[in-house]
Amino acid sequence: MDNNKNFPASGQDYPKTWSQFLEWFSTDEACLQYLEGLRWRDGFVCPQCGVAGEPYRASRSRLMCRACRYQGTVTSGTIFDKTRTPLKVWLAAAWYVTNQKHGVSALGLQRVLGLGSYQTAWTMLHRFRRAMVRPGRESLKGTVEVDETFIAITDRKRPVAKVGRQNNTTKTLVAIAVETLEPKGFGRIRLRRIPDNTEQYLLPFVTETVEPGATVHTDGLSAYLALPKYGYLHKRTVMLGSEIPAHISMPGVHRVASLIKRWLLGTHHGAVQPEQLDAYLDEFAFRFNRRTSNSRGLLFYRLLEQAVMTKPATYEEITKQPKSPVKPP
Numbered sequence: 001m002d003n004n005k006n007f008p009a010s011g012q013d014y015p016k017t018w019s020q021f022l023e024w025f026s027t028d029e030a031c032l033q034y035l036e037g038l039r040w041r042d043g044f045v046c047p048q049c050g051v052a053g054e055p056y057r058a059s060r061s062r063l064m065c066r067a068c069r070y071q072g073t074v075t076s077g078t079i080f081d082k083t084r085t086p087l088k089v090w091l092a093a094a095w096y097v098t099n100q101k102h103g104v105s106a107l108g109l110q111r112v113l114g115l116g117s118y119q120t121a122w123t124m125l126h127r128f129r130r131a132m133v134r135p136g137r138e139s140l141k142g143t144v145e146v147d148e149t150f151i152a153i154t155d156r157k158r159p160v161a162k163v164g165r166q167n168n169t170t171k172t173l174v175a176i177a178v179e180t181l182e183p184k185g186f187g188r189i190r191l192r193r194i195p196d197n198t199e200q201y202l203l204p205f206v207t208e209t210v211e212p213g214a215t216v217h218t219d220g221l222s223a224y225l226a227l228p229k230y231g232y233l234h235k236r237t238v239m240l241g242s243e244i245p246a247h248i249s250m251p252g253v254h255r256v257a258s259l260i261k262r263w264l265l266g267t268h269h270g271a272v273q274p275e276q277l278d279a280y281l282d283e284f285a286f287r288f289n290r291r292t293s294n295s296r297g298l299l300f301y302r303l304l305e306q307a308v309m310t311k312p313a314t315y316e317e318i319t320k321q322p323k324s325p326v327k328p329p
Helices: 017-023 028-039 087-097 105-113 118-131 199-209 251-266 274-289 295-305 315-319
Strands: 063-064 071-073 144-153 170-181 186-193 214-217 233-236
Touching: 017 087, 028 087, 028 295, 063 186, 087 105, 087 118, 087 295, 105 118, 118 295, 118 315, 144 199, 144 251, 144 274, 170 199, 170 251, 170 274, 186 199, 186 251, 186 274, 251 274, 274 315
Parallel strands: 144 214, 214 233
Antiparallel strands: 063 071, 144 170, 170 186
16 A cells, blocks of 8 residues: 555555455455555554554454553454444445445445444444544635524424424524635535534634634624634624625525535435534535545545544444533633
């Protein structure tokens, strides 16, 4: 495998076609070897003591550090940790997920791979979604539109009222940041579920996703007035009473909001629980930010590259309520 992680080559660092994929990953041993090359490009580094050096190989999969005697596998501490699903199925899932331009539902993945249960497919997808957020990813730059939108989700855990007009649909507020390009077009995006559109939640969203010095374009919401204190140029457009429609004044955030809602309904049929929305937003951002890629195989490579650096999560951990929102800076 080419050690130049910045410029992986098709047909060398990742399969170019499905037939080549089948040729490369016909056994779990081949999958382990590939993942090992992604996890330790310059050779094994002990996850426990940090010492580099060729490990003692107790078996095809088990490695032992010669310095501290730590024993583990290539998949230990990754999203594949302790899985009972064959690695060649995991890699096939990664290939399928990244080769479907608009994503895939758990039911669709279960059918394509012939998985024994819906829960297995659902958990696999959520583990991959956790790997779609790269640690230390670059902040948005230049001119960045920031706004909020409500996303309606059918909460299947809430009972539907038998009388009246109440139903089990809940509206969740999502913050959106979109790089705008000159003379036209959009760059990368960031998304986050927030409790409300107040300074307490919007300012942390901006400071954690947008590089200081950037121009932040918002509507007239007072929650954004403190942005200059954090090193941003603030472009404020008051929509109330304006003759220019909001989708013309701030096309980026409105376009992305529309695409998210269409994607959730089209690909996932609205079957997303509110507490799981963050994971779906991460997937949407991963796909949107790589929408111009001409190689689906490269997306497969990038996803696995991040998968071996992402900590594992059990079904119980994935389904539990998320942590409280971040505090203001």
